[in-house]
Amino acid sequence: MPVKYRCKNCGYELYKFEKVGQDFYxxxxPSEIKSIYGGRCPKCGHPLGIPNVGEIKISLKKKIYPMTK
Structure with a gap:
């Protein structure tokens, strides 16, 4: 399941981690993402913050089952 960081004002995807081995780090x-962009969304300029527990959204992918005969 990918990990995505989005701007809570405009929804711009700031960062997406899809799989292990994607990069070295x-x-x-959230604080690293904030520092990468200088504390502001590059699209709308809204200040970036650290999300609290209520703002974190977890969604599961819909599992696709193969067709059986």
Missing amino acids: GVRT
Whole structure:
């Protein structure tokens, strides 16, 4: 399951981690993402913050089963 960081104002995808081995560092923390962009969304300019527990959304992928005969 990918880990995505989005701007809570405009929904711009700031970072997406899809699989192990994607890069040397692994999944980045919200504070690392904030520092990469200088504390502001590059699309809308909204200040980036650290999400609280209520703002974190977890969604599961729909599992696709192969057709059986």
